Amino acid sequence: MQVWADKRKAKFMHRRLKSLVTLNAFRVIFAALLAWSILSKANAQTYYLGVLAPQGETAAQNRWQPWLDELNNQLSDDTVILVPLALENWQQQIGAQQFALVLGPQVQFIKMNTTRWRWLATLQADTAQSDLIAPANDNAQSFDARKYENQLSTTVILANEFNKLNERVSLKQPSAMEEVASALWVAADSDIYRLQDLQQRSVAAVDADAFGGYLLGAHLLQKNGLAPNRYRVQFVGYPIENTLHTLASGKVDAAIAPLCLMEEMARQGKINERQYRLIHPVATVSSCQSSTGIYPNWTLAATEQAPANLIRQINQSIFGVVRPVNDKNSLRQRWLPPESSTDAERILYEMNQHPAQKPLGAHIVDWIKSHRLWMGMIIFIIVISAINYGWMSWLAWRQRQKILKQNSLIRGYEQQLRQTERFAVIGEMSGSIAHEINQPLATIQNYAQGLLIRSQQANSPKKADDIVPNDNALTDNALQQIVNETERVAAVVANIRSWAGQSQANEVKVDIAATYQQCILLLGEQAVGIHFWLASDYQHLTLPNLLLDQLLINSVTNAAQQGATNILLRCQAEEYNDKQWLVLHLSDDAGGFDQAQLKARHLPEILPSQYATQSTKADGLGLGLMICQRLCKSLGGVMQLNNVNVGDELDKIHAIDGKHLQRFKRILNGKIQLTQTSTAHQPLNFIGAQVSFYLPLPVTDRDADSGMSHKYLK
């Protein structure tokens, strides 16, 4: 009994426990359902749709919000919010990954990183055959749409047929935001009829990145031989109406406008369509006038932020639901499977704006990366070569400095030697002169003293035997000898004067340019950095040997010592004091003579001392110019000193016959040489010193070609 009771009790407990478990299970399921319901409400997401707004935010809102509202109604819990985006910051905002959906012209996506995107649908173009109108210019001709069916993709054609068969609705008005093509507009009374007429004309466009608003038009012009540099593009920015407004204001000769913009603005009363004319009209399936073909329309894309559920719902909304015939919203948007962007990419390629077209630098970097081993070796060799070159250059420079230093020392020694030789010559010459004078003086003194002694003896009271007989003949002879010797001394003095005062050198024919070059070379290191000019009406002069050399070297040395950077020699025939002279003007740009020096016209008076060997502004003009003056005088000429305007002197040099115009610049490049150059050089000072030698010389020739040789000036 007890066992039975226990069994019964246990069975009861088992049933009770079972009922409790079932109840709890229901409770759990209820709670789970409640939680799922709550959670499903809580999982409702808000997504953002970025839409390109080329005509401004309001226009985009009006255009796309009805479609979006319809889409939102068909979504279960999620909400999609429209965000109009301007083209300027289109790429940056989408790149910030805030948008789950993006809607815009297909070509604008090409420039973005769309690796993980999914293309949902392409907006169907407005292709109503009844609205296929001919272009509105004089050359327009009616055409059969079937001829242009090949311009449309198969998908578009099928979609059009589908729409016509199923919907049979009246077509809406065309909009510039739905079709991608360019229209080139000019004023109706413009003289521009062909694309080629746009050369050197101003053209308004929307933006450099705008496909319909610039790139398609520019591509068309480029294909017709008008590269962008052959016309002036003026980008007017967004909204896209600006381009036609600019044309209307007359600031430009033509405008590149997106397709249908003119028709849309005309419909809105913003512009009078009749005042404008389309150039290069082409027939398209669009009801709007176009200068180019139509390219794939706007495309809806889902970014990586869009969940699969949303994409599925949107696909169902776009393609899966058959809209009622009277549904106005369904008239607004007709979607097709996503179109290929090949044509648009081809345009970008041809306009060198495709993102895949890397700049040359990027190509080079890629190539270098792929050949980095070889490039490394080449760079290593180049670096080693450069180091070696630098090292060798430094060695060469050091060697050159040594040579220059030694050269300078040798020059110094040579100069000292020359000076010593000069002193030795002077000493020897003085000794000879002294001997030449001393001998007659000794003779004279001997005779004079002899006569004196004889005279004194004659007057002294000595014995007759002690007195030397005063023979008159001897006395006369002695006196005559005195006279002879006096004349001999005078002759010696006269010879010395003659030797010092006048050169007895033979006259020779000298080449002015060659002599000038020789003088420049004789300047040595002083000539570095000086530009030497020569302009002469004559090539040769006949004058005492080395006279021209002395005149030029003294004057040029003087100018170089004053720090001149330009030394100008001009040789011309001039009239002076009612006489014709051959004049050598040697000018510099060292600042000119002091006024005190110019006032003291007589050179010897302004010399600091007779031993002055070089001219300084402080101490006078120096021995060089004094020698020049004496040489000039020895020929019967005149030397003059003046201050001149260096620019005027350069003009005079340029004015002389260019055949003999030469300009020399001495360069130090391993070895000394003269080069002829035509490069202008800015003078150091506007005022410079000029030494003019007026020579009454016969000119050997005036011009080698004229045959006027041996023309004498007097």
Added chain:
Amino acid sequence: MTSDQVASTHSDNVSNKVPEILPEQLIIHIIDDEESVRTSCDFLISSLGMPTRVWSSATVFLQQVDIHRPAVIVSDLMMPEMSGQSLQANLDKCGSPMALIALTGNGEIADAVNMLKQGAADYLEKPIKSSRLQEAIAYAQQLTIKRAKRYEIRHLYMQLTDKEKLVANELLGGNLNKNIADHLDISVRTVEVHRSQVMKKMQSQHVSELIQKLVMLES
């Protein structure tokens, strides 16, 4: 007493024995390649009352003149064939008693000093002052006379035998015959014979005169 003092003290005695040469009788030879200088010098020196002879070159002079006779030479230094220095060297080499006065035109001091070292009497720089010339000629006359006397004594001395020269040197040292005989390890008689030969050959009347000549020879 030095040898010069001895010589000057007994000069009158010597002059009595050797034919006396008077300065006024000495010929002044003028050598210069330049005629005007040559003739003017001749005129000047003639005016001083001295006998002169002129020569256009030293070579001709050496060829035509007996250089062992006393005379005064007034010669230019710079001459084409033979310079004044070469002339002096020749005279010195030949033992000539002639005294040379060098005339320098360009003041070749070094040459003049060299010539004085070689035995020239004086040097004068042209143009010549007559007073300076007179002094130089007077000195040269004395010098050439002295040299002539020395030349003659040397000529007498060279005639002595070696033994006689030894005896003469002993006499010059003031030794007596006995001492000389001891020194030369000969007899006194032999000394006396040699002494008489020395006196005879040196044309000396007594010992003091012999010593005087020997002193002059040494100087």
